Each structure stands twice: as C-alpha cells, then as structure tokens.
Amino acid sequence: MNFLSRCAKSVGAMRSRGPRGLRFLFQDCGDDHSSGTMAEITEKIKEQVGVEMGYHTIPKCRAGLLKYHPKLEDLPERSMKDSYRTAVLPLGSDVKVRERHVNYLGMVRGGRLIEEMDMLAIWICHCHVKLPSLPRNTPLPYTFVTLLVDSVELLVQAKADIDLMLSGHVSWTGTSSMEISINVRQQEQSIAKGIFLMVARNATNTGPAPVNPLKPTMEQEKIYWEAAKERKKKKTTPSTCLDKTPLTEPEQKLMYELFMRTRGTDILWERSNVEKPDFSWISSTQRSTVLLPFPENRNNHNTIYGGYIMRNAVEICYITASFYAGRRPVWQYLSDVAFFQPVHVTSILKLTAYVVYTSDKHMQLMAVANVLDANSFSEVQTNAFHLTYLSEHKVKEVLPHSYQETVWHIIGRRHFQAFQNRK
Known part of the structure; x- marks a missing residue:
C-alpha cells in the first residue's frame, strides 16, 4: 500500500465528518435539493445576475437594478433547509470534466476541488437570498464575493474516476454576510469540508446589500447555528494573527x-x-x-x-x-x-x-x-x-x-x- 493510500485510510478511519444529520434530515422532508452538475450551477449563476454572453471590456451597466435594493426589515427569514443544495461533479461519467480535475497520480486536484467548493458557496448565497418585491425575470441586484475562507480540510484523497457529490447550506448570517458550510462526498465517504464567509454587494458593487436573516427551525439546525456563532467569536480575537494577538x-x-x-x-x-x-x-x-x-x-x-x-x-x-x-x-x-x-x-x-x-x-x-x-x-x-x-x-x-x-x-x-x- 503506497503513502497516499495509507494516508487516506488512516484519516478516513479516524473520523467521518460529513453532514449526515442535516443531509438526511433535509432529504426526509421530500424536497429536491439537487442543482444538477457544477457546470450547470455556473450557468445558473450567470443567468440569475444577468451576465451577457461573451466578454465585454466594460461590463453591462447594472445601475438600473439599484431601485430593487431592499431594506433588511423587508426580507423574510430563511431556514438552513431553504438554502441546502447538492451538486454533482461528474468525474465518472464525463471525460472532459475528469481531465480538468485529475492530477498525474490519478487523484482529484486539491486546488480544483477548492475552486468547485467556492463556486457552490456562491450558488448557495443565491438560493438563500429571497427578495419578495423583485419582479419576475429581473436579474438579482446582488453580487456575492468570497470575503474569507475559515478552513478547508481534506479528509480523504478523492479518486478521479468516481463522481463527487458536493452539498452545503447557509449556517449563519449577519447583516450582509453569510457563512456557508460545504461538504464533499464520494460514494457516501466524506472527502472534504469547508467553511466560507461570503458577503453580499449591491448591483453595482459599490456597497453592501442586506441578506435574509437565518432562523434555525430544527434542533440540528440550531446546533450548526451555535457552532457558527462560536467560530465568529473566535474570529474577533484571532489567535493565529500576530497583529491581533501579541507574542506569548x-x-x-x-x-x-x-x-x-x-x-x-x-x-x-x-x-x-x-x-x-x-x-x-x-x-x-x-x-x-x-x-x-x-x-x-x-x-x-x-x-x-x-x-x-x-x-x-x-x-x-x-x-x-x-x-x-x-x-x-x-x-x-x-x-x-x-x-x-x-x-x-x-x-x-x-x-x-x-x-x-x-x-x-x-x-x-x-x-x-x-x-x-x-x-x-x-x-x-x-x-x-x-x-x-x-x-x-x-x-x-x-x-x-x-x-x-x-x-x-x-x-x-x-x-x-x-x-x-x-x-
């Protein structure tokens, strides 16, 4: 058994850290949380924000969408179930996708995996935000950007010839920020997990935009909510940052x-x-x-x-x-x-x-x-x-x-x- 196999086996044996609680809880509700493939998600994001086909050196002006900018108090509360989404990275069935994600050892490239997790986090932001007053077929007057990645942990080396299932949901919200919890599985084995902090910007990217408040509705959601609040507390006094925490x-x-x-x-x-x-x-x-x-x-x-x-x-x-x-x-x-x-x-x-x-x-x-x-x-x-x-x-x-x-x-x-x- 080579080093990579031994490492994967030992890490996998130590712990399985997939979101089994929320995942099975949401599935039991009977709703379809699938968003298709990761490639389809990328296209859905473009459609939602009204991105024109092709590259333009000067992007399409979105100032006209500012009139749909809502007030925080006008936004309805959302649950974690509302934003929970799954997506497939079809490594096993799509040769072109596999070639983009495989390394020379026949395993999934870690950098590509993080890139896909980041894209899913953006999509989950789109699924969480609900503007009741936005007219139908009007582009979402928001832009979501990654502010901080709290952590991404690789639990097991993923094989490049078997489909990956990515899933995630909003686990905490501020006024204009959202924490997104992402998990990656392969044949029901937990592969990776990550915590992303995203911020909502207005249509012209000149200021913050409010997001729907998150209200945990089930016991398992409350556990995730409390864990997210604890992470936020730790971020206010970061122990790894030397300009915030002096030398001990x-x-x-x-x-x-x-x-x-x-x-x-x-x-x-x-x-x-x-x-x-x-x-x-x-x-x-x-x-x-x-x-x-x-x-x-x-x-x-x-x-x-x-x-x-x-x-x-x-x-x-x-x-x-x-x-x-x-x-x-x-x-x-x-x-x-x-x-x-x-x-x-x-x-x-x-x-x-x-x-x-x-x-x-x-x-x-x-x-x-x-x-x-x-x-x-x-x-x-x-x-x-x-x-x-x-x-x-x-x-x-x-x-x-x-x-x-x-x-x-x-x-x-x-x-x-x-x-x-x-x-």
Whole structure:
C-alpha cells in the first residue's frame, strides 16, 4: 500500500465528518435539493445576475437594478433547509470534466476541488437570498464575493474516476454576510469540508446589500447555528494573527532560541549565511509564479473569482512542498484565507510560497498573492494563504534568517497548532 493510500485510510478511519444529520434530515422532508452538475450551477449563476454572453471590456451597466435594493426589515427569514443544495461533479461519467480535475497520480486536484467548493458557496448565497418585491425575470441586484475562507480540510484523497457529490447550506448570517458550510462526498465517504464567509454587494458593487436573516427551525439546525456563532467569536480575537494577538511568553522565548541557534560569530550583529545539514533557511524554500488571469474566470463585474486564486495558491504550495520534502506530499488543510483586494481581469497575479514551519512529517506553508496593475505595474498584496502538507518521511527543519522570517515562522507555528487542535 503506497503513502497516499495509507494516508487516506488512516484519516478516513479516524473520523467521518460529513453532514449526515442535516443531509438526511433535509432529504426526509421530500424536497429536491439537487442543482444538477457544477457546470450547470455556473450557468445558473450567470443567468440569475444577468451576465451577457461573451466578454465585454466594460461590463453591462447594472445601475438600473439599484431601485430593487431592499431594506433588511423587508426580507423574510430563511431556514438552513431553504438554502441546502447538492451538486454533482461528474468525474465518472464525463471525460472532459475528469481531465480538468485529475492530477498525474490519478487523484482529484486539491486546488480544483477548492475552486468547485467556492463556486457552490456562491450558488448557495443565491438560493438563500429571497427578495419578495423583485419582479419576475429581473436579474438579482446582488453580487456575492468570497470575503474569507475559515478552513478547508481534506479528509480523504478523492479518486478521479468516481463522481463527487458536493452539498452545503447557509449556517449563519449577519447583516450582509453569510457563512456557508460545504461538504464533499464520494460514494457516501466524506472527502472534504469547508467553511466560507461570503458577503453580499449591491448591483453595482459599490456597497453592501442586506441578506435574509437565518432562523434555525430544527434542533440540528440550531446546533450548526451555535457552532457558527462560536467560530465568529473566535474570529474577533484571532489567535493565529500576530497583529491581533501579541507574542506569548513561550513565543518570545522561541524567538530568542532561534536567534541563538542561527547567529554568527558576532552575537549582536552577524549571523551565518550557511545552511547546516540539519536545517534550511525559509528564504531558500521560496517558489514563485506569475499568472495572467483570463475572462473565463471572471464574475459579472470583471473581477476574478476567489476560487481561481485559491486553486493556484494550492498548486504553487504543492510545488514548493514537493521540492522541500523531496517527494510528493499530501495537502491536508487550508485556513484563514482573507481577500483584501479584488483582482480585476486585466491584472497580473503573482504568487509566492514559502515553507515557514516544519514538525516531523508536516510542513506549514504560506503563500502570498500580489496584484500587479497592467497599466502602472504597481504591486498590491491581495491574499495570504496558510496550508498544511504531510510528507511520507520526516522533513528537514526550516528556520528563519531575518526578523520578518521569524514572524512568518511564528505565524506558521500558530496555524499548525490550530490544525492540530481542530475539532
């Protein structure tokens, strides 16, 4: 049995984390929650927002839809059942779909899977929002964008020749934001799960738009609601973010120990630039790629979908982790992905990845996405990604070579600890 098979078997044996409670509860109600295939969902989203066929450098003006912008108090309450949807990724029956999602090992590409989960999250937002005063056949005067990805966890490596079933629902709402819980199954086995925070914008993407309040109606829904509220509380004081949570005493001690281990002959000013056999510098692990996004990955405002950016971040991190480990690692966890700036279709996207922390067989990677304006070539950071990979054998320790890298090292350590302590 190879490493990938052993990993899948051990993870699957430890836990099955699919949403069996809500899934079977909703199915028992007798309603059809299927939205077809993921390709059909993409087309439905375009129809709902009134996207014209073909690419236009200047998107169709949607200012006329602002008159349908509702007030929060006019929106009816919705339940989780109202937004629960399923969709098929037909890997087993559609050769073209399979080729887009398969890697050279015959397994499903992790980046593509996250991209599909993000698209389903957008569709679930469409299914949750109900505007009673919107005339029939009028495009929805909303745009939904990914604000944050709390986490995406890969439970088992998915085979690329068997259909995947994606499902999800709204699990929490704010005034203009929605938390979406997504699950992926293959032949009733849980493959992956994710938590996405989406925000609703008005028709012209110039301000927030209100969303229907969520009211849990069943006991199982109330459990999901309380879990979502607990996640929101934790986000107000993020333990992994250094600018929100200062260094703890053990972390300050760790910084000093790192300094002592990596200093040169002059204890105050110099450090050795030479790597030793038992460790590597963080800077030496760097891998970068530059991408030119195309209109096929855009929304109705000609900005790039968050799923496209996440897919490419996962793939550059996989390359970086593979080079560092000297073998093919397994992606296990993605956490705290924040979208700081929209990426316009005319922009150039630069992704840079580093191995920032290691522990036995695990590697914690950080990827940074920068947007380069195609006209001025000014550069702005738009995303930061944190991913956990597992190698077949113990990996060499990675250490910081500057103060900035020490900060990355500590942030990476925090994310790895959060991965270990996840429920």
